[in-house]
């Protein structure tokens with residue numbers, strides 16, 4: 279089963295409940311795969327996968343959970359057969375005391391079988407409980423191992439997000455349920471087989487009667503489970519939207535803007551709209567489920583009545599004696615309760631299997647998007663980086679973000695990427711950093727095509743200070759080290775180079791200050807202070823290629839000037855790609871590339887580009903004119 283591409287409709291469409299759908303409500307045509315027959319075919323694979331997961335989580339507990347349940351089943355059959363001995367002795371002729379005495383050995387066997395069975399089931403239950411947290415942890419760890427390795431473009435894909443959300447929401451918790459229910463199905467099945475075998479030994483006609491009583495209930499339970507799952511899938515996009523809105527209303531970062539822009543009623547309105555749609559679907563499901571359950575109960579009552587009538591008929595016709603009829607009633611009762619447990623477990627297994635199937639599908643989908651490990655590692659450094667005819671379109675975007683871009687960077691140079699908003703500078707930087715793979719064209723480090731080398735080792739050699747850098751809710755130290763080994767001297771150098779030393783000096787616990795106000799003792803930084811910390815992170819990596827994307831957008835004039843000076847100093851033995859709109863600082867770059875609508879339209883030194891009188895000259899002149907416009911405000 280694979281994810282099919284859904285029609286990416288943005289126009290409102292009507293659904294079964296008459297709702298006008300928005301983009302987050304569009305149907306998934308994979309609903310058909312939740313059918314009973316498809317699912318029945320898939321169950322062995324799913325239970326196999328779940329048991330493998332359990333086996334990897336803990337072999338001993340898996341063996342104990344399965345094995346002890348099986349042995350307990352043998353004792354169920356044994357106890358039932360011993361009951362026949364008790365009843366036969368009790369229904370035989372002679373004085374009551376003698377009959378009770380005769381029944382005593384069989385009675386002791388019944389008691390012993392019941393006690394052993396209870397002990398075995400308790401031990402199996404304990405093993406199951408121990409298995410639970412381990413399986414869940416393993417499933418979750420596997421998920422995060424994949425989500426942190428998949429190619430970056432997966433995060434631009436709505437299908438990937440939907441699948442990931444479902445896998446996280448229900449797939450992970452239900453991996454445990456599938457394991458648990460597989461064991462319960464086995465337990466129930468063993469109980470049913472024990473009761474059926476007992477009935478078979480008593481009289482062959484009795485065995486099918488037991489099965490007839492279970493069918494209606496099983497049918498109703500499976501149908502109800504399928505309804506719940508379909509509703510869950512149908513609303514998965516809406517749920518994502520709802521989570522997003524709840525984060526906007528209850529998380530710290532947007533809290534100030536929610537108030538400043540008076541967004542409260544807008545957000546609550548959107549939330550209500552989605553919650554209403556979700557509620558309508560849920561109420562609909564509740565109604566259908568109740569109807570199904572009532573139908574199932576009616577049918578179960580009827581079939582049970584018929585079974586007892588048949589048993590009475592067999593007794594009246596003298597086909598089975600009274601003692602056997604008594605045991606048969608007990609065996610049918612025991613079998614029915616095992617069947618009910620089996621059906622309940624099968625039902626939960628079916629339902630959890632649907633969600634666990636989503637988890638497995640997501641893992642398979644993510645695995646396909648994990649970049650292949652390549653043997654060649656990235657060179658330690660380079661003499662020259664060349665990009666040739668690079669083109670790239672974001673997944674689902676109509677127009678390319680980059681088109682036939684050529685560029686050369688020599689070691690030790692500062693290269694500037696300049697252009698208006700949306701011209702493709704950040705995208706080009708991400709391609710140079712190996713974060714996105716180009717659709718066509720190549721990036722080479724000397725003669726090595728970076729698409730042929732291991733991505734992780736390549737990124738080790740590159741420091742990217744992103745425009746939208748993450749404000750990690752960690753200590754200052756961890757924010758700069760980013761998991762690398764701590765070296766106090768280098769940490770101090772990097773912090774100083776980024777101008778973050780003044781920030782750290784003012785913090786109550788210095789490098790150990792937690793930068794998250796949501797926790798006690800947490801501290802918040804200003805935008806510019808955060809930017810200095812992010813820059814220090816880049817300097818600490820000490821990579822041969824450094825990419826600074828708008829590193830001074832939040833800095834004051836003095837800090838901006840100082841940072842550009844330091845970036846130039848750093849470029850002496852490293853190479854810097856600088857993206858900035860501050861053209862006064864760009865003039866000192868060794869080479870400037872001007873991008874316009876994803877293409878390089880001009881390149882050269884500052885002086886050459888000014889002489890060319892193209893886009894760069896225009897933008898530079900605009901900024902310079904802004905300073906010349908008020909000569910009376912200029913110093914001196």
Ligand SMILES: Nc1ncnc2c1ncn2[C@@H]1O[C@H](COP(=O)(O)OP(=O)(O)OP(=O)(O)O)[C@@H](O)[C@H]1O
Pocket residue numbers: 434672673675679697698699700701702703704705706745
């Ligand atoms: N993740 C994405 N998915 C789809 N389109 C994107 C994505 N990121 C950027 N784009 C689009 O690609 C184009 C280039 O964006 P990019 O961020 O490279 O521009 P930029 O030159 O860095 O802009 P700015 O100066 O505003 O930072 C834009 O049209 C933008 O809308």
